[in-house]
Amino acid sequence: MSPPAAVDVDSGSASATGPLTVDAIPALRAKSAKIPLGVAPATHSDLFKSPYCYTKPHAKRWDDVFSIEAKARKTSTLKGAAQFLKNPGLISLGGGLPSPEYFPFDELSVKVPTPPAFSPEESHKSGSVITAKKGDSRDGTSCYDLEVALNYGQATGSPQLLRFVTEHTELIHNPPYSDWQCCLTPGSTFAWDAVLRILCNRGDYIMMEEYTFSSAKETALPLGLKVAGVKMDEQGLLPEALDEILTNWDEATRGGAKPRVLYTIPTGQNPTGATQGVERRKAVYKVAQKHDIIIVEDEPYYFLQMQPYTGADGQPVPPPANHADFIRSLVPSYLSLDVDGRVCRIESFSKVLTPGSRAGWLVAPEQFIERYSRHSETTAQNPSGISQILLFKLLDEHWGHSGYLDWLINLRMQYTGRRDALVIACEKHLPGEIASWVAPDAGMFHWIGIDWQKHPGLAAGKTRDQIEEQIFLSAVDSKVLVSRGSWFTASESSGEGKMFFRATFAAASSENIEEAIRRLGEALRVQFGL
């Protein structure tokens, strides 16, 4: 990787000497390479990073962690021929791209909120209608037109949306090494499957939090992978537990080599709601360095970090005063601590804009992103062009970075209200004798511990699993659905002796949340004979 020609690393200009800010982006764009307007152009994040990035050291090499499959991938034969397309005057009868005159979509419009009028009601009444047409780039209306969005694209995604997420990544995380890159993904579920196929061979172990997103585990198991669960506390993953597993790894007992990949949800973890503090992250990173581990941070809930919980009668904490304040309030990501280039960050719009777009992105060292792009070329190719142009129109052309940060601050306050409603309902309605919790700092989930050893079923010879099922079904009978903690265990030894239920405050209304928790409390009282 080398900086693009347009970036003058040695200029000593302001932008080369400090982290990127929202205000500096117009100047950065003015100096950067122009967005290519044609169909499926080659692109990469280096075109859009600030000169400051290039003052940093390079990432470590990942050669020794790539899977057999990833090592075998070659550049697409047909994409290789694209080099000739730039010859002036050339007529191509080469590629099999359909002609845009046969795309039966002449114009695409979407009504979206304008900051700060973000509520559904305001959006509906006074939202702005933004439009993409087929000829927008020909007449200079936009650098991304419908003709291009409706055609094939590159695995990296369109340069238009890639530029936005690259700048956003630099604004928020400012990675401490130089050759990081972004690549769009058709959603985090796809990205995690791809990461596993790129980094692991059948029979390998990976490490996950002892309670983890069950789908993430179910992605790994059919690939022939095994999971070692890492113990957690209220801040999630315990670095000492991670170190202990790796230091004492015995290949023969485990039936597999010492793992190289750690999967973690550091912020608002699913299912526990735990958020790793900055010191915790630094300690985990140190263990990763000691054992040369790749950290995969799956971060859908990063921007669902909330205001501190101040209790039913407490004074609410005022929202962040401005963008800089907001960014400072966010717990540092692993990416932002990644001096070695050993972090692969899976980013998502699902919890902050819409899951239906099936568009997210990855951030990782160039060497990994290159392998991911090869993988993507022969699988999902790229996220829907229709999703991409709508996200671009909203994020880049309508909101800009500033408006997007406003949206995220708004979301923070909304989720704070929901979290508060749930926690206050728990304080009011759950029996404190057997139920305990910590108010979550981020995410959508509240993790309720149950002192199941006080359950009368125990004396009657029932197992923990049977009691958990009985409580779960009794809650369902009381017309409230929560998730059983055992659904989320990373391995058979995970969560021994403990019992939890997961409740989410993402979807139900405040009134429904309180009613649901009231019903849960009732069910618990009946179950425990309280």
Next chain:
Amino acid sequence: MSPPAAVDVDSGSASATGPLTVDAIPALRAKSAKIPLGVAPATHSDLFKSPYCYTKPHAKRWDDVFSIEAKARKTSTLKGAAQFLKNPGLISLGGGLPSPEYFPFDELSVKVPTPPAFSPEESHKSGSVITAKKGDSRDGTSCYDLEVALNYGQATGSPQLLRFVTEHTELIHNPPYSDWQCCLTPGSTFAWDAVLRILCNRGDYIMMEEYTFSSAKETALPLGLKVAGVKMDEQGLLPEALDEILTNWDEATRGGAKPRVLYTIPTGQNPTGATQGVERRKAVYKVAQKHDIIIVEDEPYYFLQMQPYTGADGQPVPPPANHADFIRSLVPSYLSLDVDGRVCRIESFSKVLTPGSRAGWLVAPEQFIERYSRHSETTAQNPSGISQILLFKLLDEHWGHSGYLDWLINLRMQYTGRRDALVIACEKHLPGEIASWVAPDAGMFHWIGIDWQKHPGLAAGKTRDQIEEQIFLSAVDSKVLVSRGSWFTASESSGEGKMFFRATFAAASSENIEEAIRRLGEALRVQFGL
């Protein structure tokens, strides 16, 4: 599989005794189960198939072809809990679905052509604007609203779009066994990768046409698969060659077990443009039965079947008189001949509507579709909901099946014009002494054979590959890009002694097509000293 309650198989009503027609669809819908209006509902094609389907025999079992990975897939833990959601009055704090009030898209509109005014100009001037809003299903405006489309979905896709493709599949292909199903895919490239991972283990062989879509081969190779190329003629795949390979398969010499999977592009094959006639397909199917082979038919060009080529001075053949005529004019698919249920059909909107939607579908026996859905759940999940709702609005609500068939007929005539322009240009400008071709019946590609043994480089000791490269670069120097035939060889022994170039008539204008072929003719004359 059993027919849904709403379908009365034994009624002896007209719809149970004959193939589905466009006109019968409203009555079928009236009898079928209602489209569920909620977020991410479970769905499957059986809800939408006509009673006639259930009068047919069941598909063969596929148990012995599933890969280690496919066999290991289990039902998602969290999706299992969804069964409780239908309990009346239940409040769910279970799933992690975000609340639609935080999706910043209030309304989505698209301007599309209304049959028969399909041209870009007509579409632009007088197209209809169709709109999806957040509350459409609440106020009865539509069975598919933006709130649902913007949220998570099931791997099968939304029931709204799945219904349309299921009906379309029955209309066009009328599979001769009962338990076929459709499942949406995020594009054919993804689907082919998934099919391979579901049917093959590392070290397995698959069979492909000796010249094949290079990306399809490049999808297979990194998975540790090997390719046996099957010889072709002007109608594509040769059944005798297929039978010979399988009959004489020697595991030791080949270094792999006898293959079970045949990949074919039967219509407008990429790169050769060849279309298998119906007798050819029947013969290939018989060989597949003899050796118990799964046929994967990749059919992006099926609806790019064109009018017969009648030459520069010939009388054009009039377009199909009506829908029935059009459907009859189409060469039968493998799916339509599939009495055993051994065909997996990969369907695409990329060449007939837009590649940018990254949405297509699969048709295969229920047993396979079930494994595919499990695969999809932990990879791409489902195509973009934004793409899905736009396709639904256009295909189902605006055009209906009738309007879509009109669109496809229009496309047939458009491509006929393009193909004619290319073939007539070849007749006019290419040196007949060394160049030969057959006018393609379908697709986007024209395959030009070159009698390279007449090239002066041969006497000078050059190899076929070197001469191919020299001709290619000389064409590039003359400002025309075509693709080298050797880029598409399935295996090293493919296409021995022959030389081809592929030209596409999909993208360039008629004038540019003629100019490009003129340049190619010039380059060939210089190369061969004519």
